[in-house]
Amino acid sequence: MSPAMTVVWLNGRLLPAAEARIDPADRGFTLGDGLFETIRVSGGTARHLDRHLARLADSAALLGLPLPYGIAALAAAAGGLIAAQGRAEGVLRITLTRGTGARGVLPPADAAPTLLMTLVSAPPPAGPVEAVIAQSTRRNEHSPLSRVKSLNYLDSILARQEAAARGAGEALLLNGAGRLAESSVANLFIVREGRLLTPPVAEGALPGIRRALILERDDAGEAPVSVADLLGAEEAFLTNSLGLRPLLRVDGQAIGAGTVGMATAALLEDVAAE
Structure with a gap:
């Protein structure tokens, strides 16, 4: 984990990155059962965040994956993470998984999704x-x-x-x-x-x-x-x-x-x- 990733947002709260824990039985880890969005942060703002969140919601619906927070709550969480890190430029990633489940491919009927947001330094501009x-x-x-x-x-x-x-x-x-x-x-x-x-x-x-x-x-x-x-x-x-x-x-x-x-x-x- 990047040393610059001092604070993350995990399942509804901000916490030090070193304390963030994902269950070993999480289907995102065991089966890749999840989605992500990568968002450019510039001037302290997550650019085109509304479009990213709309795509996340549409993709989750396609997979039958519950989205545990509304769009407004996710936007507020992204803003809170950016403010907590005090980072004006960077890369915000939203990762959504179906959460834990028993062995097998069929998702659990009572899925409790995992939602993680991280923010790291922006990479150097990519050239030709x-x-x-x-x-x-x-x-x-x-x-x-x-x-x-x-x-x-x-x-x-x-x-x-x-x-x-x-x-x-x-x-x-x-x-x-x-x-x-x-x-x-x-x-x-x-x-x-x-x-x-x-x-x-x-x-x-x-x-x-x-x-x-x-x-x-x-x-x-x-x-x-x-x-x-x-x-x-x-x-x-x-x-x-x-x-x-x-x-x-x-x-x-x-x-x-x-x-x-x-x-x-x-x-x-x-x-x-x-």
Whole structure:
């Protein structure tokens, strides 16, 4: 546990991180039966918190996982944790599990969920990245789990390990149809004829928060993205709640001029100004 994580919020109360305890029988630990949200904290405020909490609630409903606190209570808890740590910049994580249960896959009828919030220092800004297209695993666009941030990230871990072994900083995942879905930790956008395009959720893309913000622009939309579309794009970039990374090369081939393009640069400025 990070030494900077001095205080956490666990099941309704703030307490020193060293005193926080999760039951060994918690299904989040034993089965990955849970969800999480990662939220950028800037200027002492959890950015787009309402969208994150709405996604958490929707995902919990999809899994039949009780959400033990209302949205207003969760927002107040996040604000209390930020204030308790006195941290203006950082990364807030909300982890929700189904809580403890007997052995077996079927959830208990009387589930008592575990809800943990942590806050750590923000990482350094991520710069441009080169990626590979993962060969070791694919994104399952037919699974409802592709639409939630579940505690099981093993496909992303496999893909990211493969990228590291191949000397790249990120991995892109294909779906079952052989089209691009997203990266191991971010949504994918390409720029084609000046328009921003991202794979639809039906193609296996997570409904990311920053992705949704960009799609609200007039010059952005959804479309299936093939490998040829990506390699022939004018620009490409990756987005998640913590920021935006220009994608310069894929499998050794430059995207566009192989430099940060104008559309990507403008979006980077927008993120920095939040």
